Amino acid sequence: MRVHFHGAAGEVTGSMHLVEAAGKRVLLDCGMIQGGSANEARNFDPFPFDPASIDALVVSHAHIDHIGRIPRLVWQGFRGPVFIQRAGADLMPIMLLDAASLAENDADRENRRRRAGEPEAMPLFTRDDVHDVLALLQPIAYDARTQILPGVEIAFRDAGHILGSSIVELWADDRKLVFSGDLGPRGTPILRDPVQVREADLVLMESTYGDRNHRDRIDTIHEFGELLEQAWNGRGKVLIPAFAVGRSQELLYWFARYWDEWKLSRWRIFLDSPMAAKVVSVYDRHQRLFDAEAQKVWKDHPTPFNLPNLHITASTEESIAINRIENGAIVIAGSGMANGGRILHHFRHNIDRRDTHVVFVGYQAEGTLGRRLVDGAKWVRIHGHDHRVGARIHTIGGLSAHTDQRGLIEWYEGFEGKPPLVLVHGEDRAREALAGELGERDGIDVRLARPGMVVEV
Known part of the structure; x- marks a missing residue:
């Protein structure tokens, strides 16, 4: 099993990680990059892989920084199934159609101001593109271990971040990958606490608030x-x-x-x-x-x-x-x-x-x-x-909808045997602080994801 890190690797938004296993290619999330015009312009960049080569997409939850580039992925050739928890599947069309409407309106506004000779502004995706995505959705209930491709199985566990947010367990090649998605704090109103997963050969964990603890x-x-x-x-x-x-x-x-x-x-x-x-x-x-x-x-x-x-x-x-x-x-x-x-x-x-x-x-x-x-x-x-x-x-x-440093450490420490850990979905200051705290615990292999980095397990 090999994991390629392409998004939310040194920043909080744009979640996207590619898993190669059992002869298949599974993409974890395909999120929009946010944070100012320069960053948002990167959403138009070509994908660092051929979208048509992806066999399946697994989505942790329906926030736009985890789903916002899926329409472009489909537009550029992806035709595989899109797996997401059932409540997340109900939220996804709302989120994507709203983002499409905003993108279309922004493009129209820019084009009305366009001077002669300037290129026409194009939306990142349109409402028609969203409907192409929705045709690929395959909702899965929490706690239902499911074969999504030959030799590849997944299960969604409640992450307590938003309705339908999921921790992703992925089994392939006699190995198990656990992707935290975004973890909510314990005791968050409305939502249940994040599920504690016990076994993994590799853990990808968010680190949004890796450098601080929330107030009581x-x-x-x-x-x-x-x-x-x-x-x-x-x-x-x-x-x-x-x-x-x-x-x-x-x-x-x-x-x-x-x-x-x-x-x-x-x-x-x-x-x-x-x-x-x-x-x-x-x-x-x-x-x-x-x-x-x-x-x-x-x-x-x-x-x-x-x-x-x-x-x-x-x-x-x-x-x-x-x-x-x-x-x-x-x-x-x-x-x-x-x-x-x-x-x-x-x-x-x-x-x-x-x-x-x-x-x-x-x-x-x-x-x-x-x-x-x-x-x-x-x-x-x-x-x-x-x-x-x-x-x-x-x-x-x-x-905050994200757990803090204390919560991240406690969740990781719930794993047996201290599996290798890669920190994603966090700015460097937060990730470095969290890695330092975890590094004080003997025997923990902690790495910070970088764009293009590959980890094999």
Whole structure:
């Protein structure tokens, strides 16, 4: 068995790893590269392999940095099956169709500004390309060991990151590879804890937060409540960049759980996302995957997705109308890294106001607007115009969908026999810190994935 590392190898986004075994070629994830225009332009680069030579694609979960280049893979010749957990299969069309719509709109906007002689802008993929992908989907339930190709078997285990997120176990050539996908923290609301896998000959593990530990969740919730009280007393507005899958649902969960303590009935709450209603519907259909506490919360009133003052805004007109509200509004809008989507329009109208509170609840990749704001930028460029940052910027790290350094170490230490470990899906600072911590434990072979690196087991 040989593993070739082609994406999320020294960065957080663009997950893509190629496994050669049993005479077959299996691709693990095919994600979009995110983080500024220069990085995103790399999504148009040719694949470092012939897409037609790939026999099967196995997807860990439906976040766009794990699925966003699949339409191009198919467009360039891939015709094999695409395996993903069942709830992930329900989320994938929502995510890809939204990304296609954004790409088409961006290309149209650029072409309207195009000068004579300049090349025509093309979207990364179109909605028609997405439909070609969906025809290849083969959903698999958790914990069902399945032969996907002659001599190759896989099983999905719950990774606790988003609905349908999976740890991938792959058996071939009398060897077993375990790919963590993205691991959620233990105790995450709604989702079950990540499954502990015991046996492996090689482990590929994410390392997004390999250099830090999250705040205790109780402290985080207390901080969030204080922030909302401060914003209300200052007659302000709260803007929360959040991905439509994962953080948005968790935020609504906490709003329902602390409805009385946070006095949320006085606020107007907006989930401003064209995808939101569809994603909420998928969550409702897969309640059997929720943890026991979430099952209990769903039986109480108000339920997270049915708060009495929650407005799910689908149309552009509804979204625009939110910016007429001067105060008393909580707006959750995509994208989570503020590198696109409706949150930019809310920033454009509110980022200069001192009574605006911007709350980041997830990882901000290098090169994104979110990262610049978190790092203290005084001026930012939005839709071609410069804006002074007057808003108060908050980072609530305890709500991350990724486990922290402690959680990563504990998950790896659950394996028997200290199998070789390759760290993926992390910036070098985080991976080096995690490798250093693990290196202090005798006998652990830890490597940092690099583009083009090959590991044989």
